[in-house]
Amino acid sequence: MARLGDTPLLTDLYELNMVQAYLEHDVIDVAVFEFFVRSLPPGREFLVAAGLEQALDFLEDLHFSTSDLQWLRNSNRFSDDLIGYLEGLRFTGDVHAIAEGTVFFPNEPILRVTAPLPVAQLVETRLINILHFQTLIATKAARYVLLAQGKQLVDFGLRRAHGAEAGLLAARASYLAGFAGTATMLANQMYGVPLFGTMAHSFVEAFHDEVSAFQAFAESRPSQTVLLIDTYDTEAAARKLVKLTQRLKERGIIVRGVRLDSGDLIALSRSVREILDTGGLRDIGIFASGGIDEGVLAAIMQAKAPIDGFGIGTSLTTSSDAPGLDCAYKLQEYASLARRKRSPGKATWPGRKQVWRRYAADGRMSGDTLSLESDRQIGEPLIKPVMKGGQRLDRPPLSEIRAATAKSLASLPDEQRELRPGAQYPVAIGAALSSLTEEVDRRQDAAEG
Amino acid sequence: MARLGDTPLLTDLYELNMVQAYLEHDVIDVAVFEFFVRSLPPGREFLVAAGLEQALDFLEDLHFSTSDLQWLRNSNRFSDDLIGYLEGLRFTGDVHAIAEGTVFFPNEPILRVTAPLPVAQLVETRLINILHFQTLIATKAARYVLLAQGKQLVDFGLRRAHGAEAGLLAARASYLAGFAGTATMLANQMYGVPLFGTMAHSFVEAFHDEVSAFQAFAESRPSQTVLLIDTYDTEAAARKLVKLTQRLKERGIIVRGVRLDSGDLIALSRSVREILDTGGLRDIGIFASGGIDEGVLAAIMQAKAPIDGFGIGTSLTTSSDAPGLDCAYKLQEYASLARRKRSPGKATWPGRKQVWRRYAADGRMSGDTLSLESDRQIGEPLIKPVMKGGQRLDRPPLSEIRAATAKSLASLPDEQRELRPGAQYPVAIGAALSSLTEEVDRRQDAAEG
Numbered sequence: 001m002a003r004l005g006d007t008p009l010l011t012d013l014y015e016l017n018m019v020q021a022y023l024e025h026d027v028i029d030v031a032v033f034e035f036f037v038r039s040l041p042p043g044r045e046f047l048v049a050a051g052l053e054q055a056l057d058f059l060e061d062l063h064f065s066t067s068d069l070q071w072l073r074n075s076n077r078f079s080d081d082l083i084g085y086l087e088g089l090r091f092t093g094d095v096h097a098i099a100e101g102t103v104f105f106p107n108e109p110i111l112r113v114t115a116p117l118p119v120a121q122l123v124e125t126r127l128i129n130i131l132h133f134q135t136l137i138a139t140k141a142a143r144y145v146l147l148a149q150g151k152q153l154v155d156f157g158l159r160r161a162h163g164a165e166a167g168l169l170a171a172r173a174s175y176l177a178g179f180a181g182t183a184t185m186l187a188n189q190m191y192g193v194p195l196f197g198t199m200a201h202s203f204v205e206a207f208h209d210e211v212s213a214f215q216a217f218a219e220s221r222p223s224q225t226v227l228l229i230d231t232y233d234t235e236a237a238a239r240k241l242v243k244l245t246q247r248l249k250e251r252g253i254i255v256r257g258v259r260l261d262s263g264d265l266i267a268l269s270r271s272v273r274e275i276l277d278t279g280g281l282r283d284i285g286i287f288a289s290g291g292i293d294e295g296v297l298a299a300i301m302q303a304k305a306p307i308d309g310f311g312i313g314t315s316l317t318t319s320s321d322a323p324g325l326d327c328a329y330k331l332q333e334y335a336s337l338a339r340r341k342r343s344p345g346k347a348t349w350p351g352r353k354q355v356w357r358r359y360a361a362d363g364r365m366s367g368d369t370l371s372l373e374s375d376r377q378i379g380e381p382l383i384k385p386v387m388k389g390g391q392r393l394d395r396p397p398l399s400e401i402r403a404a405t406a407k408s409l410a411s412l413p414d415e416q417r418e419l420r421p422g423a424q425y426p427v428a429i430g431a432a433l434s435s436l437t438e439e440v441d442r443r444q445d446a447a448e449g
Numbered sequence: 450m451a452r453l454g455d456t457p458l459l460t461d462l463y464e465l466n467m468v469q470a471y472l473e474h475d476v477i478d479v480a481v482f483e484f485f486v487r488s489l490p491p492g493r494e495f496l497v498a499a500g501l502e503q504a505l506d507f508l509e510d511l512h513f514s515t516s517d518l519q520w521l522r523n524s525n526r527f528s529d530d531l532i533g534y535l536e537g538l539r540f541t542g543d544v545h546a547i548a549e550g551t552v553f554f555p556n557e558p559i560l561r562v563t564a565p566l567p568v569a570q571l572v573e574t575r576l577i578n579i580l581h582f583q584t585l586i587a588t589k590a591a592r593y594v595l596l597a598q599g600k601q602l603v604d605f606g607l608r609r610a611h612g613a614e615a616g617l618l619a620a621r622a623s624y625l626a627g628f629a630g631t632a633t634m635l636a637n638q639m640y641g642v643p644l645f646g647t648m649a650h651s652f653v654e655a656f657h658d659e660v661s662a663f664q665a666f667a668e669s670r671p672s673q674t675v676l677l678i679d680t681y682d683t684e685a686a687a688r689k690l691v692k693l694t695q696r697l698k699e700r701g702i703i704v705r706g707v708r709l710d711s712g713d714l715i716a717l718s719r720s721v722r723e724i725l726d727t728g729g730l731r732d733i734g735i736f737a738s739g740g741i742d743e744g745v746l747a748a749i750m751q752a753k754a755p756i757d758g759f760g761i762g763t764s765l766t767t768s769s770d771a772p773g774l775d776c777a778y779k780l781q782e783y784a785s786l787a788r789r790k791r792s793p794g795k796a797t798w799p800g801r802k803q804v805w806r807r808y809a810a811d812g813r814m815s816g817d818t819l820s821l822e823s824d825r826q827i828g829e830p831l832i833k834p835v836m837k838g839g840q841r842l843d844r845p846p847l848s849e850i851r852a853a854t855a856k857s858l859a860s861l862p863d864e865q866r867e868l869r870p871g872a873q874y875p876v877a878i879g880a881a882l883s884s885l886t887e888e889v890d891r892r893q894d895a896a897e898g
Contacts, residue, residue: 010613012605012632013646021648021669027655071638117655124649128608129616136611156461159577160773162585164459165612167578183461189520197462200573202780205788206476206566209896220470230792232893262792290795291775314773323772324609324763326740331651339654343679343711346739444681447658 006061009068011125016072019118020082029335031117032352033124034109035131036330041322043294045416045423048142048405049110050173051134052100055127056392059091059113062123091119095387098355099396101138101176101405102382103412105427108355108370110135112383117334124329132327133166137173140319142409144312145178146417147297152309154196155182156289157317170317176402178409183311191398196311198226198259198287205231211240218244218253226257226287229272234263238272242279257285257308265296266305273306285309293320338440349433350440355382365411371430455510458517460574465521468567469531478784480566481801482573483558484580485779490771492743494865494872497591497854498559499622500583501549504576505841508540511572540568544836547804548845550587550625550854551831552861554876557804557819559584561832566783573778581776582615586622589768591858593761594627595866596746601758603645604631605738606766619766625851627858632760640847645760647675647708647736654680660689667693667702675706675736678721683712687721691728706734706757714745715754722755734758742769787889798882799889804831814860820879 022028037047064072064086072078072086093115104110111131113120144153155174158167171187181194188195199217207213210232218225229237238258245255258276260268265288276284288300289311300307314320330348331339340350351372356379360366369377386393396404415423471477486496513521513535521527521535542564553559560580562569593602604623607616620636630643637644648666656662659681667674678686687707694704707725709717714737725733737749738760749756763769779797780788789799800821805828809815818826835842845853864872 007635009635009638010607010616011634012607013634013644014632014648016634017646017670018648018652018666021652021666022655024669025665027665031651031655033651075637077644121649121651124651125608126613129610129612132609133611158459158461159574160581160776161578162582162611162767162772163578163614163618164575165614167459169612183463185460185462185465186456186458188524189458195462195526197466199463199467200570201790201792202480202482202570202573202788203467203470205780205790206471206480206783209898216474216476217467217470220473221466232791232897236897262795318611318767318772320772323611323767323769327609331654334655339651341650341654342681343650346711448681448685449658 007068008062008064008122008126009071011122015122015125016078016082019085019122020079022118022121023081023085024079028116028118030114031120031331032333033113033120033329034332034353035111035127036109036328037106037135038326038328038346039106041325043321043421044139045419045421046103046105046139046412046425047135047325048138048177048408049098049102049104049135050100050138050176051131051169052097052111052386053395054130054134054169055111056095056387058126058130059095059123059387060390060392062089062091064089085118089119090390091115091123092390093119093387094385094389096383097386098382099384099404100401101408103365103408104355104382105368105425107349108368108427109353109383112332112352128327128329132325134169134173135327136319136323136325137170137317138177138405140316140322141174141177141179142405143294143419144297144316146409146419147294147301148310149301151307153179154309154311155179155184155316156311157313158184160314161317166317172398174316176398177405178402180309193398199228201228201231204228210237211244214241214244215248218248218255222253225253225255226259227255228259228261230260230262234260234268235271235275238275242275242281245279245281245284255284257287259287259289259311261288261290265290265307266300266303269305269307287311289313291315337443338436340437340440342441342444349429349437351433351436353383353433356380357382359411363411364413365425366413367426367428369428369430371433372436375430375432377430456517457511457513457571457575458520460571464571464574465527465531468534468571469528471567471570472530472534473528477565477567479563480569480780481782482562482569482778483781483802484560484576485558485777486555486584487775487777487795488555490774492770492870493588494868494870495552495554495588495861495874496584496774497587497626497857498547498551498553498584499549499587499625500580500618501546501560501835502844503579503583503618504560505544505836507575507579508544508572508836509839509841511538511540513538534567538568539839540564540572541839542568542836543834543838545832546835547831548833548853549850550857552814552857553804553831554817554874556798557817557876558802558832561781561801577776577778581774583618583622584776585768585772585774586619586766587626587854589765589771590623590626590628591854592743592868593746593765595858595868596743596750597759598750600756602628603758603760604628604633604765605760606762607633609763610766616766621847623765625847625854627851627855629758642847648677650677650680653677659686660693663690663693664697667697667704671702672705674702674704675708676704677708677710679709679711683709683717684720684724687724691724691730694728694730694733704733706736708736708738708760710737710739714739714756715749715752718754718756736760738762740764786892787885789886789889791890791893798878798886800882800885802832802882805829806831808860812860813862814874815862816875816877818877818879820882821885824879824881826879
């Protein structure tokens with residue numbers, strides 16, 4: 001399958017307008033851009049970096065096809081010089097990044113692009129589009145993982161994800177963050193994310209009665225059946241199941257679990273558990289879904305309801321309480337001079353930066369310093385080279401990224417791990433970064449006269 | 450370009466599991482499914498139907514490729530019978546729908562699929578994924594259109610849309626709802642949505658000083674320049690522009706507008722307007738962007754700030770205050786018998802339905818009746834055939850859909866047009882629908898014993 005969004009025309013018009021103007025005025029020196037999140041939305045105490053693999057895929061594959069170029073030519077919007085430039089364009093720059101799955105905080109860049117200005121500019125829109133979404137979802141998913149304390153979590157959110165790519169990449173980002181898997185088949189094919197699935201109400205309704213439907217589904221999946229029991233009357237369905245299971249067992253058919261998808265999940269899980277246990281079905285797990293968000297999951301955990309796993313849909317794949325991050329991809333340096341914007345509320349730190357992370361004796365994170373790459377600080381430098389002259393240096397498997405994410409989440413301080421609202425993690429600004437900022441402003445003030 | 454999400458493997462595992470069980474138990478009679486929204490999220494008083502074109506594209510193209518089938522075979526999850534069935538599978542059913550751009554309300558189906566159960570089931574996930582997203586965005590965009598009272602609106606939201614397809618289809622859905630256009634180039638290529646674009650801060654920062662950047666950009670786009678003036682000091686930039694514009698004019702270069710992207714947009718638009726007017730630049734428009742949501746736009750309109758157009762980003766393409774709709778695709782009839790689920794809080798109306806819409810003498814909508822297709826009511830029937838035996842009957846151009854949307858929005862009652870919170874539109878339930886519901890429940894109760 002062709003990669004989604006693989007044409008460079010998936011970009012903003014202004015990128016091409018700017019590239020044309022850069023070329024006309026010979027503003028084609030090396031530029032440095034960094035991607036970062038400006039601030040945490042309410043309800044977030046940390047972020048989880050994700051999407052680097054797809055960002056590098058995009059840069060590696062960057063090219064304008066013959067039909068892209070023909071379309072641009074026919075649009076009569078652009079100069080022949082621009083189209084000639086785009087014809088041979090490839091990404092041959094350098095990329096530095098924080099590894100996927102690493103916890104990070106506002107103003108800490110997770111990606112740096114170093115390339116001639118027209119190229120580094122052109123890739124802005126899609127790079128943001130890629131990094132923003134997976135970081136958004138990995139961050140949201142990590143919260144469920146921390147809340148669920150080891151219980152099984154499955155992504156059920158393709159249908160209400162925002163389009164095809166969102167559904168697919170939400171499965172990747174949530175698996176990376178610690179989900180057990182997804183219902184989305186294509187995510188298994190493309191990324192190897194483990195698959196989970198039960199049955200829908202329509203299946204039950206298509207049969208004359210519920211038991212016939214359960215039996216038919218179990219016969220079709222003799223060792224993996226999870227039955228949906230809330231179509232008509234959940235407790236009645238659980239009682240029918242007790243009788244049915246015995247008959248199925250004699251034929252070697254095992255029912256693994258039941259799914260609750262509506263009603264009071266805490267109360268129903270208890271009554272269903274009791275019905276199943278009394279019927280000798282202690283091995284049948286209870287799986288819950290249906291509008292589960294952070295609040296519902298926290299209440300279920302607090303009540304110690306006997307639920308073994310959760311399908312999380314819309315609230316995961318849309319990051320429903322915070323569906324966007326205030327992120328940016330900003331020019332930090334051009335022609336060896338540091339740059340920054342000073343717009344009210346949106347001023348940025350200039351220069352090529354590094355994040356140094358310190359850990360306490362127990363392995364927990366104790367504070368970060370954001371400074372210039374050249375301003376060595378105490379701690380582990382998080383930003384590392386990942387692409388050199390357009391060649392990627394590494395492609396860690398998703399399983400490795402997932403393990404690293406678990407480690408990163410485990411090293412969060414208690415107040416972030418416990419998702420305490422408003423928890424603040426210390427990020428210091430290095431002295432060299434502060435002085436560079438002043439220097440850039442002085443130079444700019446002088447230029448503006 | 451290949452259509453995004455064009456493999457049927459972009460679906461939930463359970464769809465294929467159910468199809469396999471249907472085939473094994475010969476449950477392959479004709480099924481009727483309907484797509485509808487269960488309830489309005491807070492902050493919505495109506496919905497705008499969208500996505501039908503892409504839904505029909507999906508059904509028309511539905512097929513499993515050789516490599517899809519090979520992958521399914523190699524997964525060892527499915528029977529040879531299932532794979533054989535999928536091999537020749539095409540969508541040959543009927544589809545009825547409410548036209549794109551039509552205003553609708555909870556429980557009113559906007560799409561009905563009539564096809565053999567395995568096929569109608571298989572398409573569930575992606576159909577929801579397609580219809581949900583564009584309906585979500587068209588609905589959100591319509592609110593901006595009503596708020597903006599004819600001022601220009603442009604979609605700036607690709608970068609923070611949830612992936613490639615969301616960015617692309619948000620441009621389509623917002624244009625359909627009345628936006629003037631988008632910044633997303635691919636939406637112009639694929640759907641003919643008009644393009645708009647200005648410049649980024651990085652362009653300004655790459656030059657020695659702001660005036661050099663403005664001049665370079667204007668020279669490159671002599672008749673269409675919109676300059677971004679908030680990189681350093683907005684009012685200072687406006688004053689510089691007054692001087693620069695005179696020099697550019699002598700060379701035949703016209704500056705069309707300025708863009709404000711940060712700070713107090715109301716206050717800045719007034720001071721910039723005054724600077725431009727005093728400098729004789731009454732023709733230069735002021736365009737605003739930067740975190741504009743419904744509240745910000747309403748405040749700007751209320752203050753009668755001199756802003757001529759708006760770029761709306763994240764709040765549009767993520768529908769940030771309500772990033773999901775509680776929608777469903779449910780079995781309504783199987784083998785000529787009506788069906789429904791009765792799960793608490795999620796019970797559905799059974800049978801093949803129709804929506805009849807009544808209008809007052811002034812052309813405004815006065816109330817809908819939701820009943821069975823066979824239960825003729827007063828009013829205009831909204832659900833019409835759009836695909837017959839797998840062949841689509843019509844493909845209205847986007848411009849036509851856009852005009853119909855404007856008409857539909859104009860016919861909303863005042864309280865919906867004015868977005869009065871909690872406004873309730875009357876949707877009556879037809880007597881035949883109520884009796885069928887009771888009949889289905891009686892039959893089901895008897896079946897369950």
